[in-house]
Structures are given as C-alpha cells and as structure tokens.
Amino acid sequence: MIPQIEDALAEFLTDKLAAPLAAITHLVRPGTSLDALPQDRIVVIAKCGDMPRVTVNGTIYDAMMEISVLTPLVSGITKAHHAAVVIAVSEVFVAANEADLSTKIAAKLPGYHGGGFFATGWQPGREDTAWLPVFAVKVGVVKDGI
Amino acid sequence: MATHLNIATTYGVTQPTDTELEEARKTDSVEIAELVGGADGEYVKADPIHVKKVEVVLSGDGPATLGDVASGLVTPPSTLSKTSLEINEKPNGRCSFSLTSVGHEAFTDAGGATADAGAEPTLDDLEITSVEYTVGESVKRQRQVEDMVLVGSNGEPAARGKCKEKGSFSVNGRGDLPGGVVVGSGGAALKNFGDGKLVVGTLVQFERRADWNGWSVDGNHYRLAS
Numbered sequence: 001m002i003p004q005i006e007d008a009l010a011e012f013l014t015d016k017l018a019a020p021l022a023a024i025t026h027l028v029r030p031g032t033s034l035d036a037l038p039q040d041r042i043v044v045i046a047k048c049g050d051m052p053r054v055t056v057n058g059t060i061y062d063a064m065m066e067i068s069v070l071t072p073l074v075s076g077i078t079k080a081h082h083a084a085v086v087i088a089v090s091e092v093f094v095a096a097n098e099a100d101l102s103t104k105i106a107a108k109l110p111g112y113h114g115g116g117f118f119a120t121g122w123q124p125g126r127e128d129t130a131w132l133p134v135f136a137v138k139v140g141v142v143k144d145g146i
Numbered sequence: 147m148a149t150h151l152n153i154a155t156t157y158g159v160t161q162p163t164d165t166e167l168e169e170a171r172k173t174d175s176v177e178i179a180e181l182v183g184g185a186d187g188e189y190v191k192a193d194p195i196h197v198k199k200v201e202v203v204l205s206g207d208g209p210a211t212l213g214d215v216a217s218g219l220v221t222p223p224s225t226l227s228k229t230s231l232e233i234n235e236k237p238n239g240r241c242s243f244s245l246t247s248v249g250h251e252a253f254t255d256a257g258g259a260t261a262d263a264g265a266e267p268t269l270d271d272l273e274i275t276s277v278e279y280t281v282g283e284s285v286k287r288q289r290q291v292e293d294m295v296l297v298g299s300n301g302e303p304a305a306r307g308k309c310k311e312k313g314s315f316s317v318n319g320r321g322d323l324p325g326g327v328v329v330g331s332g333g334a335a336l337k338n339f340g341d342g343k344l345v346v347g348t349l350v351q352f353e354r355r356a357d358w359n360g361w362s363v364d365g366n367h368y369r370l371a372s
Contacts, residue, residue, distance in 0.1 A: 056273050059281050116151035118356035140151040146321050
C-alpha cells in the first residue's frame with residue numbers, strides 16, 4: 001500500500017513540476033525506489049512517513065507524505081535552482097490538483113482513490129531525511145464505494 | 147459528495163471575505179412530540195413536529211462583519227439568516243470568527259419504517275456491529291425507564307414502579323452521510339431498535355480543514371409506540 005501511494009505521488013509531482021521546472025534538470029522518485037541516487041541533478045523524493053487508519057475497518061487512511069528536495073553540490077546547479085524547486089513543490093498542493101492525485105492513486109492502488117490532501121508545509125529535517133526539511137502533506141486515501 | 151479531506155461546501159452560507167475556514171457544520175433538528183398513554187404510563191405516540199431548524203456554523207481564521215447580524219423580518223422563514231457572530235483576537239495570533247446562520251423550514255415526516263440492523267457486539271468484537279454504516283466511528287445506545295417510588299406515611303418506600311421506557315442513540319461517522327439517514331421517523335437503523343418507533347431528532351454534517359468530513363445522528367427509540 002505505501003509503495004503504491006509513493007508511486008502515485010511521484011507520478012503526480014512529475015506531471016505538476018514539469019512546467020514550472022522545465023528549465024531545471026530534475027528527477028522525482030518515490031521513497032521506496034531502489035535505483036541509485038543520481039548525483040548530477042536535483043532529486044525530489046516522495047516518501048510516506050506514516051499511514052494510520054482513520055477507521056477501524058480500513059476504509060479511510062491518512063497517508064502522511066514527506067517530500068524532500070536533494071540538491072547535489074556540483075557545477076551548474078545553483079542555490080537559485082534549489083530554491084525554484086522548493087517553491088514549485090510548495091505550490092503544487094492546491095485544491096485544483098486534488099482530482100489529479102486521486103486519479104493517480106486509483107491507478108496505482110485499485111479499489112482505492114484519493115480523498116484530497118492538506119499540506120502543513122515545511123517541517124524540520126530528521127536523520128532519516130538526511131537532515132533536509134520535508135514538505136509535509138496529509139493525503140487522504142479512501143476505499144472505493146465509501 | 148465523496149468522502150474527502152478539507153472543506154468543500156459551506157452549506158449555502160457565504161464565507162466571509164478574507165477568511166480561512168476551519169470548519170463548516172450543519173445541524174438539522176426537529177422536536178419530537180411525545181404522548182404517554184394513560185393505561186400503562188408508556189410512550190404510545192412519538193412524532194416529529196412540523197418545523198425543522200437548520201443551523202449552519204462557519205468558523206475559522208480572519209475577521210467577519212458584525213453589522214451582518216441584524217434584526218428584521220426574514221422571508222421566507224427557511225432563509226439561512228445570520229443570527230450570531232463572535233470574533234476573537236489575541237496577541238501573536240490571528241483573529242478568529244464563528245458565524246451562525248439559522249433557517250426554519252416546514253417539515254413533513256417521511257414516515258420511514260423503523261428497521262433493525264447489525265448485530266449485538268460480543269467480547270470478541272473489535273469493531274462496531276450494532277449498525278451497518280460503512281464508516282461508523284462510534285455508536286451509543288441507551289434504554290431507560292423512569293423509576294417512581296411512593297413513600298409511605300412512615301417515610302419508608304411503600305410502592306415502586308417503572309414506566310416511560312425510552313431508548314436513545316447517538317451514531318458518529320466519517321465521510322458522506324449514509325443513505326437512509328434522515329431527520330424524522332425511521333431515520334436510522336440500529337440493532338434492537340427495530341420495533342416500535344425510532345425518530346431521529348438531530349442530524350449533523352461537518353467539514354473541517356485538514357480533516358475528513360463527517361456526520362452524526364441522535365434520536366430516540368420508543369419501543370411501545372406506534
């Protein structure tokens with residue numbers, strides 16, 4: 001369940017960041033990806049930190065998503081690039097985009113769909129996030145038919 | 147409207163400008179006219195009256211306009227009209243508001259049949275069993291009687307009886323309001339509340355910022371009424 005939600009969020013972010021970050025080489029990947037971390041571009045990681053059940057019978061979940069922006073120290077990538085990616089990530093989570101994320105979740109996790117999201121903003125980094133601040137978003141996951 | 151996070155509706159009331167909503171809550175309520183029979187002192191009739199009160203409360207961050215709450219005729223009576231506004235301010239914090247709008251509608255009881263549902267819970271159950279609503283959060287069922295004691299001349303109990311048996315219930319859930327849950331007769335279905343008459347007196351629907359939408363229903367069960 002968590003890998004599917006991370007995949008859905010990664011695809012959603014890939015779509016939504018394409019336009020604002022057209023001039024910045026970047027990659028969006030889910031937290032459970034086993035691929036090697038590229039060192040030549042900014043990487044946006046969509047990770048699920050926690051996914052508690054809201055209801056006892058599992059019809060509603062709160063997927064607590066954490067989005068990190070990793071910027072390697074290489075020539076050609078500047079602080080301005082990092083800032084642009086951070087801002088673009090912050091601006092993705094508006095009500096108008098809820099339906100798109102719901103569709104992605106439904107495609108990756110049959111039998112479920114998205115129930116909207118609420119972004120609480122940038123949270124302090126922890127050791128498991130390489131001390132990077134994370135953009136925290138509560139994503140609702142609802143069983144179909146509810 | 148599907149089960150969702152955040153606030154998707156303000157139930158017909160306009161949100162004050164330059165505000166962010168914390169919660170939108172709508173309460174439908176009807177009074178229940180009860181009749182106790184003379185033969186055995188039990189509730190023999192229980193029917194909702196012909197007025198339904200609709201109350202919508204919007205609360206959140208930001209200011210609202212005190213002048214919007216004013217006296218005057220409201221036509222038609224069902225119009226959601228502002229009756230109360232509270233604005234709070236504090237240092238190092240944004241101002242907040244709570245705006246109440248009320249309407250009074252003509253109510254015709256749909257006369258739904260009381261229905262049994264679910265199963266009685268057992269010690270092994272780690273779930274709600276007495277209702278069949280998919281996203282139930284909590285269920286409370288109660289049955290009580292009025293205990294009457296006649297004290298004799300010597301100050302000691304001389305006679306005692308119990309009458310006016312009445313059940314009550316409260317069901318809370320998340321997501322959309324389940325089908326068949328309405329204000330009035332037969333507006334909910336619970337285990338062992340299927341005989342006699344069940345009347346929903348209060349129905350609440352709410353939507354909250356960063357939280358799932360939800361509902362709650364409260365009412366009475368009159369086992370010996372028709």
